[in-house]
Amino acid sequence: MSTNKELISKIGLRLDGRRANELRRIRCKLGVFTQPDGSAYLEQGLTKVLAAVYGPHQVRGGRSKAQHDNAIVNCQFSMAVFSTNERKRRPRGDRKSTELSMHLQQALLSVIKTELYPWSQIDVYVEVLHADGGIYPACVNASTLALIDAGIPIKEYVCACTASLANNDTPMLDISHQEEIIGGPTLTVAALPMSGKIVLMEMSQRFHLDHLKKVLEKALKGCRDVKQILDEAVRLHVRDVGSSTGWAGTG
Amino acid sequence: MAICFPIHMSFRIKVGLRFFKFLNEKCPKKIHIRLAAHRVNTSVAVNQRYPKIYTPGEVITSQNEFMRGHGTYEENGDLKSSVAGVREQVNNLISVRPLKSRYNGEVGDVVVGRITEVQQRRWKVDTNSRLDSVLLLSSVNLPGGELRRRSAEDEHMMRQFLQEGDLISAEVQSVFSDGSLSLHTRSLRYGKLGQGVLVKVFPSLIRRSKTHFHNLPVGASIILGNNGFIWICPTINNAEESVGGFIQNLEEVIPRQERETISRIRNCILALAQSKMMLFDTSVLYAYLRNPLSTPYLNCWYQRRWWTSRY
Numbered sequence: 001m002s003t004n005k006e007l008i009s010k011i012g013l014r015l016d017g018r019r020a021n022e023l024r025r026i027r028c029k030l031g032v033f034t035q036p037d038g039s040a041y042l043e044q045g046l047t048k049v050l051a052a053v054y055g056p057h058q059v060r061g062g063r064s065k066a067q068h069d070n071a072i073v074n075c076q077f078s079m080a081v082f083s084t085n086e087r088k089r090r091p092r093g094d095r096k097s098t099e100l101s102m103h104l105q106q107a108l109l110s111v112i113k114t115e116l117y118p119w120s121q122i123d124v125y126v127e128v129l130h131a132d133g134g135i136y137p138a139c140v141n142a143s144t145l146a147l148i149d150a151g152i153p154i155k156e157y158v159c160a161c162t163a164s165l166a167n168n169d170t171p172m173l174d175i176s177h178q179e180e181i182i183g184g185p186t187l188t189v190a191a192l193p194m195s196g197k198i199v200l201m202e203m204s205q206r207f208h209l210d211h212l213k214k215v216l217e218k219a220l221k222g223c224r225d226v227k228q229i230l231d232e233a234v235r236l237h238v239r240d241v242g243s244s245t246g247w248a249g250t251g
Numbered sequence: 252m253a254i255c256f257p258i259h260m261s262f263r264i265k266v267g268l269r270f271f272k273f274l275n276e277k278c279p280k281k282i283h284i285r286l287a288a289h290r291v292n293t294s295v296a297v298n299q300r301y302p303k304i305y306t307p308g309e310v311i312t313s314q315n316e317f318m319r320g321h322g323t324y325e326e327n328g329d330l331k332s333s334v335a336g337v338r339e340q341v342n343n344l345i346s347v348r349p350l351k352s353r354y355n356g357e358v359g360d361v362v363v364g365r366i367t368e369v370q371q372r373r374w375k376v377d378t379n380s381r382l383d384s385v386l387l388l389s390s391v392n393l394p395g396g397e398l399r400r401r402s403a404e405d406e407h408m409m410r411q412f413l414q415e416g417d418l419i420s421a422e423v424q425s426v427f428s429d430g431s432l433s434l435h436t437r438s439l440r441y442g443k444l445g446q447g448v449l450v451k452v453f454p455s456l457i458r459r460s461k462t463h464f465h466n467l468p469v470g471a472s473i474i475l476g477n478n479g480f481i482w483i484c485p486t487i488n489n490a491e492e493s494v495g496g497f498i499q500n501l502e503e504v505i506p507r508q509e510r511e512t513i514s515r516i517r518n519c520i521l522a523l524a525q526s527k528m529m530l531f532d533t534s535v536l537y538a539y540l541r542n543p544l545s546t547p548y549l550n551c552w553y554q555r556r557w558w559t560s561r562y
Contacts, residue, residue, distance in 0.1 A: 029288060041286070041288060048286065055353075055381075057381065113333060118429060119382060120381050148307060150351070151334055151349030151351050151352030152334075153307075153334050154333060155308060155324065156307050156331075157306075157307060192308075234306050235304050238304045238335050238337075238350055240527075241527050242301060242302075242304075242350055243301055245350070245455070245529055247337065
């Protein structure tokens with residue numbers, strides 16, 4: 001039984017057959033809905049997330065919230081009731097969802113150029129269809145894509161990734177649900193990969209400070225890899241849409 | 252009560268299962284749920300050559316003699332892109348235009364909008380823009396002649412002219428400093444919209460042209476609003492009783508054939524928008540005439556006519 005519980009086998013493979021520094025497969029698609037201004041679907045391993053962006057639009061319901069110098073960003077995180085192993089009772093509004101919404105807002109506020117849109121509001125809705133570890137990173141990555149699809153100016157991509165420490169010495173990238181359960185401290189990092197800034201960092205357990213550097217380095221490398229994948233998807237999407245509209249209105 | 256609850260729950264689940272079984276047996280059509288990743292891409296590539304694409308955070312130029320336009324920002328002396336799109340340059344001004352965004356109004360644009368609020372001497376109109384647009388009482392044609400003075404009575408009557416939820420067609424008069432639009436309906440072409448169908452598409456799919464009001468020869472007229480709102484309505488027969496003003500005749504029954512035409516045009520527009528094709532009178536009409544259900548006689552006649560007139 002104890003051999004089953006090992007995070008990394010002797011030959012260096014993890015429970016799902018990945019190596020320590022490998023991401024799960026990421027598949028993504030932009031513009032999946034027609035109703036919102038921007039939308040994206042992202043699959044990271046088995047974790048599946050949908051994101052939709054509305055806005056910038058006039059602040060609805062009480063003008064007191066509107067700000068004269070920048071836009072307000074409103075995030076709502078929700079998990080489908082069928083997304084987890086055990087059926088969830090409330091898809092949103094519980095403590096975990098509220099916390100994740102706030103963290104998401106924090107990550108997105110750091111990149112959106114809100115000063116361009118005074119008196120307006122940007123809504124970001126994220127729905128988890130299948131939760132298999134790394135929900136927060138998947139949500140951040142999906143909402144970045146949705147923002148780009150909506151044509152909202154952002155400074156650069158904001159990407160997130162998790163990392164953990166196996167056998168107390170090897171850092172591992174992109175933790176799945178199975179590995180989360182077995183244990184080990186999970187470090188979640190949301191970063192701006194191009195400028196190397198860290199937007200959000202969170203740990204589930206503690207480990208010795210000496211390990212932090214290498215685990216963090218691994219997580220940041222994960223963010224850079226994620227950015228590469230997202231960038232490719234965005235270029236492909238722009239190329240597709242642009243060539244069917246005939247690059248209308250552009251030189 | 253504590254024992255009662257689980258029994259009750261299981262009963263509900265059982266009933267639910269039975270219901271789904273019933274659905275499966277009785278309905279020949281099964282519901283298909285697909286993940287977005289498996290969806291087929293419907294876009295139609297016209298040509299294989301494409302310009303350089305910039306994505307957020309990408310450096311456009313490090314030379315500092317350029318001015319930054321929309322969709323760009325400056326950081327550490329570099330000019331970087333903030334949206335995903337293609338670069339546009341006018342002399343020293345560089346901007347990056349995203350393929351899809353909210354409607355950016357320009358003076359003279361034809362828009363279709365919905366009234367959201369009635370305020371002091373003005374209406375607020377939702378035009379798919381970043382902020383709600385404004386329609387001033389002084390920039391509408393009130394019934395009873397153009398040179399009529401606006402009295403305090405008119406201010407009280409505002410809700411009789413246009414109320415929340417009404418659709419209007421209008422023209423952009425000016426753009427305020429915060430980016431919101433001021434509209435006007437001072438022409439008989441503009442005004443309250445009566446019976447018809449509204450279709451919403453992305454604003455970038457509407458091609459700018461000299462006129463956005465079209466009487467399609469298949470028996471319907473469309474207003475292609477620059478803001479991505481498209482209005483399809485039965486053809487207005489004589490110019491004298493044109494749409495302008497605030498008269499809305501909801502009593503008149505539109506014949507079935509015209510309603511069918513209108514809904515076919517709506518479907519054509521949705522199909523074109525789905526595959527990201529530009530929308531203008533010819534593309535809509537061609538899409539409509541491709542429809543096997545449109546009369547074959549009309550089909551040949553119009554195809555020949557349009558062909559000869561264009562080429």
